[in-house]
Amino acid sequence: MVQKLDYLKETPSQTAGPYVHIGLAPGAAGFDIYQQELGWDIAGPNAKGERIRVEGIVIDATGSPVKDVMLEAWQANSEGVYAHPESPGEVEEGFRGWGRVITDFETGEWGFDTIKPGPVAARAAMGGEVRPAADEELQDAYGRGHAGLRQMAPHINLWIVARGINIGLNTRIYFEDEAEANAEDPVMNLIEWERRRKTLIATRTLRDGLPVYRFDIKLQGEDETVFFDI
Amino acid sequence: MTTPAEFYERDRAWHPPAQTPIYKTSVTRSPQYALLSLQQSVSEITGPTFGHTDIDPLDRDLIHNYAKDGGSAIGERIILHGRVLDENARPIPNTLVEIWQANAGGRYRHKKDTYLAPIDPNFGGCGRTLTDENGHYYFRTVKPGAYPWRNYVNSWRPAHIHMSIFGTAFCQRLITQCYFEGDPLIERCPIVNTIPDMAAQGQLVAALDMNATIPLDTIAYKFDIVLRGRRSTMFENRLDGN
Numbered sequence: 001m002v003q004k005l006d007y008l009k010e011t012p013s014q015t016a017g018p019y020v021h022i023g024l025a026p027g028a029a030g031f032d033i034y035q036q037e038l039g040w041d042i043a044g045p046n047a048k049g050e051r052i053r054v055e056g057i058v059i060d061a062t063g064s065p066v067k068d069v070m071l072e073a074w075q076a077n078s079e080g081v082y083a084h085p086e087s088p089g090e091v092e093e094g095f096r097g098w099g100r101v102i103t104d105f106e107t108g109e110w111g112f113d114t115i116k117p118g119p120v121a122a123r124a125a126m127g128g129e130v131r132p133a134a135d136e137e138l139q140d141a142y143g144r145g146h147a148g149l150r151q152m153a154p155h156i157n158l159w160i161v162a163r164g165i166n167i168g169l170n171t172r173i174y175f176e177d178e179a180e181a182n183a184e185d186p187v188m189n190l191i192e193w194e195r196r197r198k199t200l201i202a203t204r205t206l207r208d209g210l211p212v213y214r215f216d217i218k219l220q221g222e223d224e225t226v227f228f229d230i
Numbered sequence: 231m232t233t234p235a236e237f238y239e240r241d242r243a244w245h246p247p248a249q250t251p252i253y254k255t256s257v258t259r260s261p262q263y264a265l266l267s268l269q270q271s272v273s274e275i276t277g278p279t280f281g282h283t284d285i286d287p288l289d290r291d292l293i294h295n296y297a298k299d300g301g302s303a304i305g306e307r308i309i310l311h312g313r314v315l316d317e318n319a320r321p322i323p324n325t326l327v328e329i330w331q332a333n334a335g336g337r338y339r340h341k342k343d344t345y346l347a348p349i350d351p352n353f354g355g356c357g358r359t360l361t362d363e364n365g366h367y368y369f370r371t372v373k374p375g376a377y378p379w380r381n382y383v384n385s386w387r388p389a390h391i392h393m394s395i396f397g398t399a400f401c402q403r404l405i406t407q408c409y410f411e412g413d414p415l416i417e418r419c420p421i422v423n424t425i426p427d428m429a430a431q432g433q434l435v436a437a438l439d440m441n442a443t444i445p446l447d448t449i450a451y452k453f454d455i456v457l458r459g460r461r462s463t464m465f466e467n468r469l470d471g472n
């Protein structure tokens with residue numbers, strides 16, 4: 001016999017099902033219940049940086065749009081700071097960096113407005129790699145500094161749930177106009193198959209002067225999006 | 231002095247795999263390539279935070295949060311409560327828990343639900359709350375009804391409440407479903423059976439909790455939720471570039 005480790009097991013995931021909107025976006029389900037829904041304003045009015053829109057569609061193995069998806073976005077501000085105590089630095093008042101969006105029931109299109117994030121430190125905030133902050137360096141909640149480490153290209157982290165998705169899918173949106181940073185990005189470079197890297201790069205166009213990034217997600221089949229186990 | 235480091239790797243064998251033919255919709259919505267394993271960066275170990283200004287105290291009372299003045303939802307009155315913990319068995323305070331469910335007849339208030347059971351005019355079907363300083367949460371609601379769904383011709387979902395939980399990091403984000411002790415539909419449910427391990431399935435079944443029941447008023451069920459835990463750094467580790 002041997003002593004028992006007293007760790008708990010993570011609660012297993014289950015699909016969000018077809019009615020995820022009732023709980024997480026009730027306005028879209030067709031009723032008005034909460035005074036305020038969460039996640040519709042990612043950047044807030046005071047955020048610095050470039051205002052952008054991100055749009056896309058989620059496509060299944062048959063090539064059809066998936067019309068009952070919910071996506072959540074998590075991103076840093078234009079200076080690469082997350083609204084979280086373990087990200088060194090400060091964000092603008094009202095910047096949350098988190099958003100939630102559902103697809104249109106008819107077309108499957110989704111989209112959100114935000115600001116373009118800045119590059120953030122790579123593999124940072126882990127005890128092994130983060131040292132006590134030097135004088136005048138930005139610190140996280142534990143007095144650790146992250147500067148001097150390699151940077152990751154600007155990106156938005158995405159989490160995707162829907163009916164038929166048994167456990168939420170994680171991916172990242174990178175930006176077409178950051179080719180140089182993308183080429184250096186340590187996560188991008190982990191993708192062994194170079195032709196799959198482009199599944200993470202949103203294409204940029206201008207609409208009435210507003211930069212619009214297109215990011216279509218393929219759940220399965222040709223050009224399947226790269227999903228991460230984080 | 232210990233400081234938190236990365237989160238424990240997710241035990242993918244404990245969760246349902248992406249493709250589970252018994253749950254037919256998963257077949258065309260499941261990635262076929264292996265997930266790319268990432269060592270966590272600040273992007274994964276941070277996540278959104280919520281406060282009391284985001285929600286209203288009534289949001290956790292589904293019997294009343296959509297009821298007309300003086301009314302209340304129809305059905306078996308229940309308390310659903312428990313704690314949100316991490317894998318180290320530490321409570322996670324101030325984290326957002328959101329739920330949604332069918333009414334007592336098994337009908338959702340959703341424009342895409344056409345089941346013939348009636349809508350309850352006093353029941354919306356969603357709630358949300360923050361855990362307290364000890365990681366505890368509770369909701370008051372009615373027990374949802376079973377409902378039919380299109381998988382096999384005769385597939386019925388066991389009574390269940392959908393739950394969404396945040397934790398402190400984006401890598402802890404979780405959506406799951408809570409079932410109720412003693413329901414014979416649980417073992418027949420293709421969605422429950424996407425989870426290969428029976429002990430893992432059991433982790434999704436709330437226990438009847440007579441101690442938390444309010445006599446002559448409301449029956450209670452207890453449902454603890456465990457999110458991923460994280461390592462502590464007790465020693466200086468080597469710097470390893472990636």
Ligand SMILES: [Fe+2]
Binds near residue numbers: 390
């Ligand atoms: Fe359901």
